[in-house]
Amino acid sequence: MERVARSAGRWVLGAALFVVSSVSWGGLQISEYAAKAGFLLKFTQYVEWPSEAFSSSDAAFQIGVFGSDPFGQRLEDTFQGHRVKGRPVVIRRVKNGADLTDLQILYVPAAQAGYASDIARQTKGRPILVVGESPNFCKSVGVINFFLDGTYIRFEISSPLARQGNLVISTKLLNVARIIQ
């Protein structure tokens, strides 16, 4: 009987822990791709595209994710209700070989880094903000590259590639980035 009572007591304690755990305190953690989606939205505010980047004055602002998409629904959720440069936003998944020229942002997930040289060939000198998350990405492929500093997301910006693409990057963004000359 005593054992039953003790065992029951422990279940009660377990249940109490369960209940207590629903109480909340402050602090903020986030998944990597929710944060990266947030950064992409900021990039649209701190980068200026030349007018030739758009096929017409009322064309949508197009974001492409290359190959398998690590964002899930998060890009759509983040950009929902936002216009970029006064334009509606279209988010597309693009495959290898697809036409990339009408994109304003192309995101290249780490798993797709093997296609880097193909992508560089197609986007070189065009006003496309190519964003990656792989080592050495900024050396020859894209303008912006995410990396992790412990548990914080950081990014590097390639000035030469931005210039080649005619993209103007605000000092506010340059101030928090690692600059690759």
Add this chain to the structure above:
Amino acid sequence: MMSLALIAVGAVVLAQGQEQAGPKNVANMSLEELMTLEVVTATKSPRSMWSTASATFVLTSDDIARAGVRSLPDALRLIPGVTVAQTSASQWMVGMRGFTSRYANKLLVMVDGASIYTPFFSGVDWDIQTLGIRDIDRIEVIRGPGGALWGANAVDGIINIITKKPDPEAGNEIVGGASSYVAGSGAAIVQGALGANAAYRLSVSGRDQRGFPTDAVDHAADSWKGWQASGRLDWGTPETGSFGINYRGASSDFGMPSRLPTLEAPYYEEAGGHFANRHHTLIGKWDKQNANGSTTHFQLYGFHTDRKQLTFHEERTTVEANVEMGNLAFGSHNFALGLGARTSRDTIAGSDNVMLDPESDRKSILNFFIQDEYASAKDTKWIVGLKLERNDDTGWEYQPSLRWIRTPRREATYWASVSRAVRTPSRAELGSTINLGVTEMGGFPVLQQIHGSPDFQSSTVVAYEAGLRSELTPTSWLDAVVYYNDYRGLRSFEQGEPMLVPDLNPYFLVPITFANKMDVRTYGLEVAFFSQPSATSRLRAGMSWNNAEFRWDADSADGMEHDVDDRPGNSPRLSGFLWTGFDLGKYLKLDGIFRHYGGASKQSPYSTVDVNLSWQSGSNLSVTIGAQNLFLPRHSEGFTDLFEVTSQVPRTFYGFLTWRF
């Protein structure tokens, strides 16, 4: 490593579970706010958990830290579907799906992809494997057969312990602590970069564990001292691929109180002593991602073990080479294939009660696997795999599997599989003499003596599994698996006719021969639940239930019970845990774990609570205190059949300091 590419990983669920700021909040944040967000990385595993057709789980180093766990087997307690029982200060039983025993022999356990079980009894000596807990990056577990990809012995499941890569950003670390049963423990980790493309990590750790209590004494003679050193160098670029060399050396000295059979009344004698173990492992690997997305992995490893204990002294040297290629895409087919070879040489010097025949042996294995993942529709995949393995004792063994997975929407996945896996005979099963025990009959001693048999064959399982993973609410997830395992030719103990041995003091000898005359069917349910009720709290629960049915061949003379050896009667039918964690403000983390271990035939059920509190000051110093088995002064967790005298697991209060620089 293929395992990384092919198993899927609960880390994603956890990471999703930890997502506290939604996309909406993110959209309204300033750049500065975004820069200060702490992210939970889900991308370590190349595939999300939603896309694997097997029962998988990953425990991360963050989980291990939160729980305050200080030994590897204690970490395994936090994985749904894994049952762990500690039988003395240095010995554990670890198993899955109803086979939990000191001599559990159907589990494949690996460190960084290199298997660590000993072919002596196809099990793991956990005392030598409790690596520095700080060196563990994550523990990946697959329940159920993995024979189609991994080698023989991946029958009930696979545990792969992945150690940390050098991380120059993370800096160095010194840890020191003690507990009511550990006189002192410590670790030091130094890591850094060597130029632009290389990094190193050096670590040493050690502990001085006191003996555990029994009904008779506060500290049995099972105290345990050990240390470990490891060094790792990683280098490479995307062009050359990444190279790594990893050395680990461990040494421990453990006490093993035992009872050995004798032919004089009371027919056993107390024995014991402290025994030294040495273990060295060297792993070299090369990984490359090719331009077309395919991967190449090459690994060479060797280890040397020198393990003494009361009844034998095992020296073993193993060398293994593997080459694997993955993600070879052809239309909607995606292939992986690999080739491996292993040779293991040993000398096992016996004693009066354990003798090996032959004393020295060398066994080699050659294997080949191929797997095709075929996307038959946008949301449906079929995964067909086959592993062929040749060993010196039973020749060619085949291990096929067929898996199906459907992900109709992002939040839900269904999968099912049929697979066959093989357990090859151990050294002890093929040739050994073991004195099991002595009883009395008509005034004469009766010695029960086990004999290995060169005719011993492989055991097989055909496993049928089905699973479901689903988002229940935006902040809670469920993972459920049912299985039916059909084991054939498991180890039976065939009792022979008693013989009178006309010694000076005559006695009866009952020979018992290992054979494959037992079939077991097990079925069960495994459930894992994750929830993130708020930004700073989390809840995790795991539960497993199983049942077993036995059947012996008509000519079997097995006289053993359902609860001896590695038989399911030795395992709890029901076990589970409930783990809650919360962040109290910015610096404090509090975790409470309630664990329940259902009864096995000799083991009464118990429930217990562990509590851990850690405080992190800025980035340098952290303080952790906690209690294990807070409400249980001491309790038994399991028993062994052979020689070893078990002790009880005590309530333990612990504390440690971590300094990072």
